[in-house]
Amino acid sequence: MMATLEEDEVEFRAGDVVRGTSDEVESIYIVKEGWLFSAVELGDGRRQILEFFVPGDVVGLHDLPYEQTSYELVTLTESTLCPFPKERLGPVFETSRAVTGLLFTFSLIDHVIMLDRLKSIGRLAAKDRIAHLMLTVRSRLCITNDELGDHFFFPIPQAEMADALGLTPVTISRSKAELQQEGLIRWQRREVELLDRAALEKRTRFDARYQNLDTSWFTTLCGGY
Amino acid sequence: MMATLEEDEVEFRAGDVVRGTSDEVESIYIVKEGWLFSAVELGDGRRQILEFFVPGDVVGLHDLPYEQTSYELVTLTESTLCPFPKERLGPVFETSRAVTGLLFTFSLIDHVIMLDRLKSIGRLAAKDRIAHLMLTVRSRLCITNDELGDHFFFPIPQAEMADALGLTPVTISRSKAELQQEGLIRWQRREVELLDRAALEKRTRFDARYQNLDTSWFTTLCGGY
């Protein structure tokens, strides 16, 4: 269904800035390949990373009501994106309630994910913030990969973890070491393994927001056909 | 237009829990009167406040894809809410693209507001977090009140500020005192005055997300009629 929106394709290298802050809002993107993140720079070196994106994600929906982009979009790995122009969304909304409903739903789910991250940054200790982010990413990856275990590709450098969690790289490194000593995770290079997921979920009060969905909502939204 | 959704009316006293966590998702609410907030309890006394709501706000949209509510909803002041049942949204989506589009847009804007709050909690110092929240609330109030100056009703107790900003009541009190000594704000009882809004906006890198909207988006969304 989302294939409707995947017409064009653009490739990027790792570390490329796909879109800067205050660019004109021209299109949304479907992530075909690669990992990305969105971030704000505070101007004095501080940076907050807001969301991570993986293949299958829709990027930039929430910029649509604005003339200028709120945040920059940067690749973590080589990526392939399918841009879909803003002005061509009108016709899509007119002809396909299913696509409209799906985009609406994605945006609502993403919002809840952001609320969880707010909780994490606002009220969890450094170690738990790290664990919470890993659980969230895993939960997202499970949508497109049922078989995903507790050991998966995780190409987020420590500097980016820090900026995502409101911490510093030094704290990430130390907290990682502690989590490993406690036997809770193994995180080497660009891979992570959650050795005791149940314990991590409990500590961080994790909720699987991508799962536990109410299927009746989709029929409500799309009109039952 | 939103009047379509305001049929029923329910009143609450200050401090009432409108909806607990893990309740069944039965309806969204339009705030007719009063201030509210949504929050998660972490179980050990810690709490994170996620959003504040004022008259005119739509509450609970992002719970729609779920069977159970993600967060509790509590009143700060006496409030009047207009619940609108989830199962009756289907017909609304079918008949009114304008309402659908408006709800979608609200949800996108709220998402960007949350991203700003994430930045605030993740990367700003205590004093700036307080200022940022005040600016955000003011910006929201300006939608329904053009004439709003820099002095307005602000019924958020310090304990709730703390839980919203990832701080403690003690820090709120001390930071407030400093902001006042610096002549940046005056905050007494349930009123606040921003004495140097330009300076506060600069310090906190504040963006007026409720303003600066792209009006062309609405015609895109609603089909140009």
Place this chain on the structure above:
DNA sequence: CGCTTTCTTGAGTGTTATCAATCCACGTGG
């Protein structure tokens, strides 16, 4: 195999948290 980037580790500092006491505003009832 060097160069660069990322990560780790140590030492010292700082912002915010914690604990606890006091103060103040406000509502209540005598």
Place this chain on the structure above:
DNA sequence: CCACGTGGATTGATAACACTCAAGAAAGCG
């Protein structure tokens, strides 16, 4: 109208967690 009680706010003293600065180790890349 004033005493009293309650919950919220302030203040002081101390502690903890994360930050900063800085040096060194490891990993990635040409």
